[in-house]
Amino acid sequence: MATYDRIGATYGRTRRPDSRIAARIHEALGDAGTVVNVGAGTGSYEPPNTVWAIEPSSVMIAQRPEASAPALEASAESIPLADDSADAVMALLTVHHWNDLEAGVAELRRIARRRVVVLTWDQTVFRGFWLLAEYLPEVAAFDGTRAVPIGxxxxxxxxxxxxxxxxPHDCTDGFGAAFWRRPEAYLDPHVRAGISMLALTGEDVLGPGLARLADDLSTGRWHERHADLLQREALDVGYRLLVADL
Structure with missing residues (x-):
């Protein structure tokens, strides 16, 4: 069973694309006339010229908007498309889920004529994020086992x-560090269900750390400790765009 057949049921509600991040992704795609989205999920950030979406989870495919690109239920490691199928291929927050990274990246390069765009994170930066460093070190350890080194x-x-x-501080896409200035969001189980690093770690493991966070929020300790964040409009938490020209 694909991972997101188990944890992906809320993604259509909690993982709404953020326009500012979308602009960065679309800029990275450049003037590509056609795009394939690999590990496409519910279709977030797909430009209008997306011709195919590749997604292994039927649960995620079912949440794709009616007018979105046609989806093929397949894995990144074995994409049922011909060589040079599109000008550009994008893979957003997905490579850490692949069973065979080398095979998956080879497939991206095979079906792309000109460019590959990957959105991922740098674990050396991300593990310092306050949620992991101060409250959920177990999640940092889990993420360390699946994070792909940028190099x-x-x-x-x-x-x-x-x-x-x-x-952005008001990011509409509820991925892992999206709520860096809205800490109370991490106490919402619906939000956590849309964040794979939390959903896959499990509520029993998260419980003690989330209880400490709730206490720090109620007493004001979190706000005192992170007063500097409350003045920030955006924060580099380690998310990275990789743009490869073929």
Whole structure:
């Protein structure tokens, strides 16, 4: 069973694309006339010229908007498309779920004529995020087992430009660090269900750390400790865009 057949039921509600992040992704795609989205999920950030979406989870495919690109239920490691199927291929917050990274990246390069765009995170930065560092070290340890080192990914892509993607304080896409200035959101089980690092860790493991967070919020300790964050409009938590020209 695909991971998101188990945890992906809320993604259509909690993972709404953020327009500012969308602008960065679409800029990275450049003037590509056709795009394939691999690990497409519910279709967030797909530009209008997306011709195919590749997604292994039927639960995620069922949440795709009616007018979105046609989806093929398939894995990144074995994409049922011909060589050079699109000008550009994008893979957003997905490579850490792949069973065979080398095979998956080879497939991205095979079906792309000109460019591959990958959105991922740099674990060396992300593990310092206050939620993990102060409350949920178990999640940091879990993420460390599945995070793909940026250097390894760049090498597999045959070279790539690496760009930081700061997260807006009011980000509408509820991924892992989206609520860095809205800490109370992490106490909402519906929000946690849409964040794979939390959903896959499990509520029993998260419980003690979330209880400490709730207490720190009720007493004001969190706000005192992170007063500097409350003045920030965006924060670099480690998310990175990799842009590889073939």
């Amino acid at each position: 390894r990914l760049v090498a597999l892509l045959g070279g790539a430009r690496v760009e930081a993607v700061p997260v």
